[in-house]
């Protein structure tokens with residue numbers, strides 16, 4: 001049973017299944033990546049890039065809230081801390097058809113700290129709670145929070161429990177926890193994803209102390225077996241970089257995490273299915289590379305992976321016939337994936 005269902009007022013909100021999700025990643029999990037990822041897994045919950053409340057309220061809404069229906073189930077991640085604005089954006093997220101709206105309390109960049117967005121909010125649990133309450137009051141879709149296990153100066157387990165407790169009281173029952181602290185001064189966002197050590201045991205302890213909450217583990221997960229082990233105690237795993245750099249790892253997600261035994265599409269089938277999507281994008285005035293930059297890792301670990309990556313990352317800029325290059329590449333990869341003669345007839 002879904003951990004939110006028995007006791008919380010969230011019972012009326014249909015919950016997406018979060019056993020496996022792809023983490024929000026700026027510049028990476030845009031609509032093109034999500035369309036591609038959805039060809040690999042039908043069930044994983046996908047997150048948008050973080051969109052600030054200011055961008056939605058004052059900017060081009062169709063750009064920030066638009067998506068292809070095929071991307072579902074899909075969650076919008078918001079960056080912000082003003083409760084009124086968060087409420088407005090949660091209502092807009094619901095209208096736009098998102099399955100969930102998530103608040104970013106994990107991003108450590110200076111740019112966002114200046115606007116009280118992201119991980120610095122871990123030092124302001126009441127502000128996060130107020131924002132979550134405003135979001136819940138404004139919409140009927142689930143409201144979730146993604147956060148770290150702490151920030152420098154506020155990294156004790158008691159402080160983490162205080163944060164989760166206050167945000168839970170405001171009505172949040174799902175927490176995606178990046179299992180390392182963020183260091184708000186002196187480390188770049190990239191370093192903040194690698195340097196502070198991962199502490200999975202803290203996330204497991206959190207689940208033991210808040211068993212009624214849905215706790216998703218994030219940070220450094222690459223191996224599906226290991227993820228399944230975590231899921232013996234936790235409610236979901238959220239995968240970021242591995243799902244981007246080695247996307248075909250998600251081909252096993254539906255079988256392993258959602259008991260769906262429909263055979264996944266092969267890499268070549270995925271390439272072929274991306275072809276009309278890319279053609280449509282070009283017809284609408286788009287640039288092929290904006291789509292294909294997300295698929296560079298499709299053949300990771302297989303013969304021809306380097307050729308594939310090179311064609312799509314450098315040759316693509318030297319041709320005025322990008323679709324012809326794509327078609328040629330599909331032929332090349334088809335040949336390269338065929339077993340060689342010596343492999344067909346083992347000695």
Ligand SMILES: Cc1cc2nc3c(=O)[nH]c(=O)nc-3n(C[C@H](O)[C@H](O)[C@H](O)COP(=O)(O)O)c2cc1C
Nearest residue numbers: 023024025026049050104178219220221239240241
């Ligand atoms: C390029 C990039 C952009 C990211 N942008 C966001 C973001 O917009 N919102 C967010 O909450 N986390 C963001 N993150 C952090 C990821 O969601 C995730 O927490 C982190 O990468 C750790 O998970 P992983 O080890 O599975 O990659 C970003 C990470 C990367 C690599």
